[in-house]
Amino acid sequence: MDTIIQQLFNAAQLGAVYALIALGYSMVYGIIRLINFAHGDIFMLGGFIGLLLTTRFGWMPFYLLLPLAMLLTALVGVTIERVAYRRLRNAQRMSVVITTLGVGIFLENLVRLTVGPETRQIPAGLPSAPVVWLQQHLGAFVTWDKLLIILISLALMAILWLVVNRTLIGTAMRAVADNKDAVPLMGVNLNLVIAVTFAIGSALAAAGGIFYGQAYSIDPYMGIDLGWKAFIAAVIGGIGSIEGAVLGSFLLAGVEVITVAYLSSNLKNGIAFGLLILLLLVWPWGIMGKPTLKKV
Amino acid sequence: MTLLRVENLAVSYGAIKALHGINLTIEEGEIVSLLGANGAGKSTTLRAISRMLPLQGGDIFYRDQSVKNIPAHQLVAMGIGHVPEGRGIFPNLTVQENLALAAWTQKNKQRLAASYEKVFALFPRLEERRPQLGGTLSGGEQQMLAVGRALMTDCRLMLLDEPSMGLSPLLVKEVFRALQAINAQGMTILLVEQNAHMALKIAHRGYVLENGRMVLEGPATELAKDPRVKEAYLGGATT
Numbered sequence: 001m002d003t004i005i006q007q008l009f010n011a012a013q014l015g016a017v018y019a020l021i022a023l024g025y026s027m028v029y030g031i032i033r034l035i036n037f038a039h040g041d042i043f044m045l046g047g048f049i050g051l052l053l054t055t056r057f058g059w060m061p062f063y064l065l066l067p068l069a070m071l072l073t074a075l076v077g078v079t080i081e082r083v084a085y086r087r088l089r090n091a092q093r094m095s096v097v098i099t100t101l102g103v104g105i106f107l108e109n110l111v112r113l114t115v116g117p118e119t120r121q122i123p124a125g126l127p128s129a130p131v132v133w134l135q136q137h138l139g140a141f142v143t144w145d146k147l148l149i150i151l152i153s154l155a156l157m158a159i160l161w162l163v164v165n166r167t168l169i170g171t172a173m174r175a176v177a178d179n180k181d182a183v184p185l186m187g188v189n190l191n192l193v194i195a196v197t198f199a200i201g202s203a204l205a206a207a208g209g210i211f212y213g214q215a216y217s218i219d220p221y222m223g224i225d226l227g228w229k230a231f232i233a234a235v236i237g238g239i240g241s242i243e244g245a246v247l248g249s250f251l252l253a254g255v256e257v258i259t260v261a262y263l264s265s266n267l268k269n270g271i272a273f274g275l276l277i278l279l280l281l282v283w284p285w286g287i288m289g290k291p292t293l294k295k296v
Numbered sequence: 297m298t299l300l301r302v303e304n305l306a307v308s309y310g311a312i313k314a315l316h317g318i319n320l321t322i323e324e325g326e327i328v329s330l331l332g333a334n335g336a337g338k339s340t341t342l343r344a345i346s347r348m349l350p351l352q353g354g355d356i357f358y359r360d361q362s363v364k365n366i367p368a369h370q371l372v373a374m375g376i377g378h379v380p381e382g383r384g385i386f387p388n389l390t391v392q393e394n395l396a397l398a399a400w401t402q403k404n405k406q407r408l409a410a411s412y413e414k415v416f417a418l419f420p421r422l423e424e425r426r427p428q429l430g431g432t433l434s435g436g437e438q439q440m441l442a443v444g445r446a447l448m449t450d451c452r453l454m455l456l457d458e459p460s461m462g463l464s465p466l467l468v469k470e471v472f473r474a475l476q477a478i479n480a481q482g483m484t485i486l487l488v489e490q491n492a493h494m495a496l497k498i499a500h501r502g503y504v505l506e507n508g509r510m511v512l513e514g515p516a517t518e519l520a521k522d523p524r525v526k527e528a529y530l531g532g533a534t535t
Contacts, residue, residue, distance in 0.1 A: 168396060168397065171389060171393045171396060171397050172400070174386070174388065174389060174393075175386045175389055175393075175397055178387060179384055179385070179386050181348075181384065182380060182384035182385070182386065183369075184348065184367070184368035185346065185372065185378045185380060185384065186369075186398045186445065187369050187372030187373050187401035187449055188369055188397065189367075189369045
């Protein structure tokens with residue numbers, strides 16, 4: 001019993017990190033049909049920005065450090081869109097895919113050159129004592145940082161949901177997803193809406209990178225593996241859907257954690273990707289995805 | 297006062313010339329109809345005016361200011377509203393959200409409230425359907441929403457692209473009646489239509505485009521009597 005609860009918390013923590021990455025993939029795809037393969041590396045970069053801030057400004061409390069790292073990573077995301085993607089908005093899909101992959105490789109090597117290839121851990125900014133209440137009542141050993149990572153991630157997702165569904169900029173983002181051509185006719189600057197989407201996606205990924213670096217570790221290439229996992233989670237949930245990205249992330253993390261705990265860690269990726277294939281056979285558009293009919 | 301002046305406007309799609317240097321003026325308060333067959337360049341003219349297409353030559357003056365280098369979204373803030381072909385509503389946004397988004401450039405709360413009142417007075421159906429998704433509306437209601445959105449931008453000049461498209465004759469009448477009411481309140485309108493009969497009925501003046509060239513212009517009543525217009529656009533009933 002106690003180990004099941006512990007595993008659930010492990011799954012929730014991993015799922016939260018996946019979700020923070022998957023949301024960026026899904027939002028950007030949702031509004032401009034672009035799969036940003038550099039997004040996993042933005043997640044990695046966010047982790048390293050968090051690491052640099054912690055080592056340089058050790059006095060800074062976590063609740064200041066996190067938003068600052070998110071802001072800086074958002075600026076990087078917006079810059080990448082401005083410099084590399086914007087001029088390709090009406091280009092062939094293949095050119096865009098190659099560009100996003102190239103940007104990803106650039107970021108990996110940039111970090112490797114400037115910070116180094118070693119695996120590092122972000123010093124804990126959150127208390128690591130066990131949650132006594134959970135230990136006494138459920139017999140589960142769960143640390144405060146794990147619980148806080150899950151709670152802060154859920155709060156960020158809730159804020160995102162409110163921004164997208166309850167604000168005018170969120171309405172504009174959904175309008176771009178719906179009918180991009182009509183958006184300028186409303187007096188709305190399309191480039192601004194797309195920039196905001198990249199900023200939000202990058203900021204969330206940065207939070208994911210910092211949480212991951214605290215809970216596990218970071219290295220310049222971590223964005224590849226985790227980026228793909230988050231991408232799979234977004235596809236399982238239905239790419240373009242915010243709710244789907246979150247659902248797919250927790251589902252994938254749950255499957256992975258259970259596989260590692262009760263079967264074998266070697267099977268983890270095989271089962272994760274197998275699940276993707278199976279689910280897409282049943283739901284080609286993902287769980288929450290809508291079938292889109294192409295206008296002819 | 298001349299609200300819009302189009303001078304020698306030329307537009308190409310790749311190697312294909314869509315507009316060969318056309319001229320057009322619209323005075324404040326007018327309804328001007330732009331007639332022509334399919335592919336004559338009517339929609340291209342509107343899309344060029346609202347800066348959704350790059351110009352190959354010529355210039356566009358709105359209130360005597362060249363708007364050639366102004367991006368489309370800023371033109372809306374300057375007072376040009378565009379109801380695009382096929383209505384261009386956002387199907388997964390509610391009616392309310394469609395209208396709210398169109399008011400993006402309106403910062404004055406009182407004017408914003410007045411705009412909502414204006415739209416709902418003109419189209420009470422939209423007020424009933426406020427929480428409904430745009431895509432669930434009927435064709436006529438979607439057209440009302442498209443016109444309502446243009447009103448929410450607080451424009452002075454409204455460009456309308458085929459508002460009668462796909463609507464039953466009864467609904468066409470309703471939409472045109474609404475356009476006349478909007479015009480009576482001071483809105484200047486440039487109307488692109490295939491339904492030349494209806495368009496000339498409500499317009500003050502008209503232009504006729506053929507293969508990207510302006511071939512006729514004049515007061516609407518005279519155009520309606522012109523044998524060439526009758527032949528080509530009014531069912532060929534020559535008198």
